[in-house]
Amino acid sequence: MNYISTRSGCGPDSPPIGFLDAVLAGLAPDGGLYVPQTWPAFTPEEIAAFGGKPYHQVAAAVLGRFAGDEIPADVLGDMCREAYDSFSHAATAPLKQLYPDTYLLELFHGPTLAFKDVAMQLLGRLYDYALKRQGRKITILAATSGDTGGAAVEAFRGRSNVNIVVLFPDGRISEVQRRFMTTATEANVRCVAVQGTFDDCQGILKAAFQDDQFRTAVDLSAVNSINFARIAAQCVYYFTAAVALGAPATSPAFVVPTGNFGDAFAGYVAHAMGLPISRILTATNSNDIVARAFTEGRYSRGVVAPTQSPAMDIQVASNFERLYFECARRDGLETGRAFQAFASTGGLDIPPAALAAMRDLFAGASVSETDTSAAMVSTLNETGELIDPHTAVAVAAARRLGSPSPYAPQIVLSTAHPAKFTEAVHAATGVIPPSPRGAGELAARPERFDRLPADGEAVKAYVRDFAIG
Ligand SMILES: Cc1ncc(COP(=O)(O)O)c(C=O)c1O
Ligand SMILES: N[C@@H](CCOP(=O)(O)O)C(=O)O
Secondary structure, rough: OEEEOOOOOOOOOOOOOOOHHHHHHOOOOOOOOOOOOOOOOOHHHHHHHHHOOOOHHHHHHHHHHHHHOOOOOOHHHHHHHHHHHHHOOOOOOOEOOOEEEEEEOOOOOHHHOOOOOHHHHHHHHHHHHHHHHOOEEEEEEEEEOOOOHHHHHHHHOOOOOOEEEEEEEOOOHHHHHHHHHHHOOOOOEEEEEEOHHHHHHHHHHHHHHHHHHHHHHHHHEOOOOOOOOHHHHHHHHHHHHHHHHHOOOOOOOEEEEEEOOOHHHHHHHHOOOOOOOEEEEEEEOOOOOHHHHHHHHHEOOOOOOOOHHHOOOOOOOHHHHHHHHHOOOOOOOHHHHOOOOOOOOEEEEEEEEHHHHHHHHHHEEOOOOHHHHHHHHHHHHOOOOOOOOHHHHHHHHHHHOOOOOOOOOOOEEEEEEEHHHHHHHHHHHOOOOOOOOOHHEEEEOOOOEEEEEEOHHHHHHHHHHHHOO
């Protein structure tokens, strides 16, 4: 299986590369994102056969299609088993019925209590395998609005073939999110509070990849959802959840709390591989670039506003470029031109045919702070479930169409444990979420992080100094 850039043919040559090379590269040298040259597919019988299988076996089957013959099946099977052994729930990603037509897909049973662990626990093992074979030591630069950073630190801390630097927006993430990163004691981990927004952090990261000399000098890699392996690992729970509700005979809808559009794009991938999905509703907070793209047909950057769902305070959604590429007939030239123009003007009009193709599967809804709080309260009162503010954004969006939903059954992705956002949950519901394993002790541990301005050159100098002295 080979991987191509969404900007193939536009700018410096990015020839097709294999799975492990795409994993280690993260972002293509032309600034595009890697996608498989063709989508692997499952037959309806193969999908039905996932029913009743442990999560790690479905993960190995799905990842196997993306890895091709680059990882022996038994090695990949062991990686998946070990990755999901670190989860506190036997089902890894259990489904919970909330209302007759609505289910919660709990993705927060990993070590840092957010859905990022599902992919990151696997990525740590994939990197280890690839780096040992290639005899390399690399530098991971990650940008986080709170959850990716903690999951990445947990997955890569102490690994001898990796240095990792995580950039987070100073003062714009929750205390528990910050402590999951900053309390790591391992020497291969550095965390940096950037004086800016998540978009500034992500912009610095992407610009660093465009600097050939820097990229090569530190052997740069990325574990944000610009890395296709993140998407591949995240599409697995679409299969397990849909099959648990009767797919391929039924065609569920998914409601996805959305920021960088990685999780929602993972749903697209599952669909492209043959999973029947009736609709993917992307739910944003007031940082609504994705919701506006689907409703208005224009993808245009807004000003980032802080909300109680801070991990979604994002106004440049990296993975939207992958969807654009898919819906623009996989035309790398057109995609490259559109996103180069977006980088300089902050906006792009989606061509009518591409927009129609997007709307075949996707819709968008933006949810206010008041409605997010109300969703936390009503979910608790009506079902007894305490949900985090990101999940609440999706629950509120799911309810807009009333009950029963025309898209039943609908599966809401529950992307974080409420204990990660204690203040917001307490403010809305009056309840302090009980701390599950791990989170309780974080408050007593010393923190270690540096501060930098939102300046690409300053960040590169910092990373260079850390990685190569
Ligand atoms: C808790 C939580 N929910 C939802 C999202 C949005 O997911 P995505 O960026 O894949 O759209 C994030 C951040 O990525 C998150 O941390
Ligand atoms: N919400 C994310 C932002 C980065 O998303 P990613 O999925 O691209 O890594 C976070 O919590 O950091």
